[in-house]
Amino acid sequence: MTFSPAAAPRVSPWALSAFWFGTAFHWLLLLLILMPADVVRFVGEERKGTYLGVLLFVGALMALILPPIIGARSDRTGRRLPYIRLGLGVNLAGLAVMGFAATALTGMGGFWVYVLGFLLVQFGNNYATAPYSALIPQLVPPEQRGRYSGVMAMLQAAGQLLGALSAFAVGLLALPTAVSFGLIALMLLVPALITLRGVPAEVDRLGPAGGGPTLPLRQLFAHQPFFWVFVTRVLFALGQYSVQPFLQYYNVDVLRQREGGTSTSVMLACIIVGSIVSALIGGKISDRVGRKPVIYVAGGAMAAAALLLLVAPSYPAALALAALFGLGFGAFTSVDWALGSDAMPSARSYARDMGIWHVAFVAPQLSSAPQGALLDWGNAQGGNLGYTLVFGIAALFFLAGVVLVRNVPERVHGRAQGEAG
Template sequence: MQDAASRPVNPWLLSLFWFGSAFHWFILLPILIPADVVRFVGEASKGTYLGLMLGVSAVIPLVLPPIIGAYSDRVGKRLPFLVWGVVLNALGVLGMALAHTYWPFFLAFLLVQLGNNLATAPYSALIPELVPSERRGHASGAMGLLQLMGQALGGIAVLVTGLLVGAGVLPAAREAQYLLVGVVLIGSAAVTLLNVPEPPAAQRSAAPALRWTALFLHQAFLWVFLTRALFSLGQYSVQPFLQFYLGDVVAVPQPAEAVSYLLLALVAGGTVSALIGGRISDRVGRKPVIYVAGGLMAICALLFLFAPSFGVALAIGLLFGLGYGAFTSVDWALGADAMPSARSFARDMGIWHVAFVAPQLVSTPQGRLLDWGNSVAPNLGYTLIFGSAVVFFALGVILIRNVKGVR
């Protein structure tokens, strides 16, 4: 098999499964899951039970990707894991759709997490294995843009299904949305599997081996891991609770629909900056783009506390999206550049992937903090969780300068 330099892989087809996965998570996390949790447990405990569900389930992406990645490195295969992971993921989505109480819903979501991480841990190694370093900004930008497009179409799908229910075309929006999640996830995986080759094993066998314990002694990897975790902490401090924020603070009459508009505004801004950010980073380096993008995200998280109306919240979401899109377009390229050895790309990208998902554990204490703060004073809980997001984003921007050997 030819190497990536002589046989380039189309970056859009390479990252197409990220499109389906983004569509999947966009509809599940901020829209379907919060609405179902309220339906199952009521208003008074919604933050606690949502935080519990997301926090406990985050143990799976915390533990599984490095283990599956290491096994994928050993057997020399990436794509079979995508097949079986998507099957389990789709079964979990079906279980969530059929659930009528909280605990079966919770268990089905655990299966979703298990399948999605089984699929994505080896899949994460494909960009560093199939794309040369000088083109990774472009590939990372394509990946970021596809993720944002998946989120955009997820938001549009939620709005359209709601309209179709209102017009009497569909009997229920919830079941139609779960069905769409499964169809898009399976379809994007099928296109990826048909168009992306297994990476050549020769480049892995020729690379030096690196122990697990030595990985975090590699300074570039250590700081990329820590800063990515900080940005994820900022994101997960507020993302699961946006629907509650719009209903309680901004006082929109239909928060489940309004959160779709807010997230679409974020995606619109991100789409503008995603592909441009990746290409710019190939010329000027990854870190300058992250300084600007992360700084804008921190400012916007602060501004959300003072949004007097839904229109202003939409404008802030658009600005946040500009930062988020640029950050997403560069983030994967920076992580790939920091990998110390081609021998263990899947394992090491799986460990780096922990920095994305371990911060989901913050949803449990943040959910408790939200309910506690709101019990002390009206909407104090939202001030606390948005304020903590500002701190996390700002720390990520400040500490990215410690990444040595990567522009």
């Protein structure tokens, strides 16, 4: 038995995207707050960068490899929910192992137990989210994907904001590390249960989806809508990761902020609040006027913010530019998922193809190392040249994404844009 999004059971956009809220909270608090501090405690100040970098690199590799494999397996069975349940369980078990190592163990022995827990977290989260990523294209008709994608983007941003606020509260109250791991587990579990209860069980009883054959990888990238959506997502992600890892250094070196961590947290909060404001609006607008006009405006705003940060006269001005970047980023994120869903070539391979599409966001994270080297080299020349180079390159990536997204044959209400009307 086969099905199409139009015939799929209805599900609330808030319930469908609740798990994304939990994963956003999970990764922000874990990757940006807990892991850097825990690695220092295990290996010391002198080796912290090396060991944290290796840990994050291994995690990124798992995020690159697992989603297409697990997604393809989910497509063959036509089932989604069992994968989410099992992946969630492994993820929670991994958090328990990491929390135990962080609170009860010391030295390199404790570090390797911590690594084991992190690998379980990565495996479980990717095992769950690969099939989960297929639910929007599988269940939502094309004319509604902008609204659903906007809700997803807004919930992700809200999860990140709450994660940042929670990290601040935990530090302010000097709560034990175990409390933070318990909070992450709770904030992952509850939204996941909302999604599992909100998505009808009929999804797993309909069998593999119809809508064309499963394309081999070579033919998948020969499919023009998928290819150009993949390329433009890579470019936008490269722009994001050209700037994001170095914001704390920028605050200290360029804006002369003594408390780099605090000033960067405020700047990130401005970005996240801006993205929450624009996420839902951008998604709704894209259902009416198309995806690409929203991306043109969003990419232009992010490129402008990256360049203007180089000449920001003060910290408050930089915060205003951070909010502008957030407005662009939220609008882009809200449309990005909808455009990606529209570009999937076959309903029979939604989870596999969405997993491959996700690689376009994960792989550019590996660019932080050469960008960091460029930053150091440029700054060594004097005049904060490194920041000019890195932020300038980010703007070029955003602008290239805006230009090349024109090649995507956008679909409106289930038809090619050129056929509409």
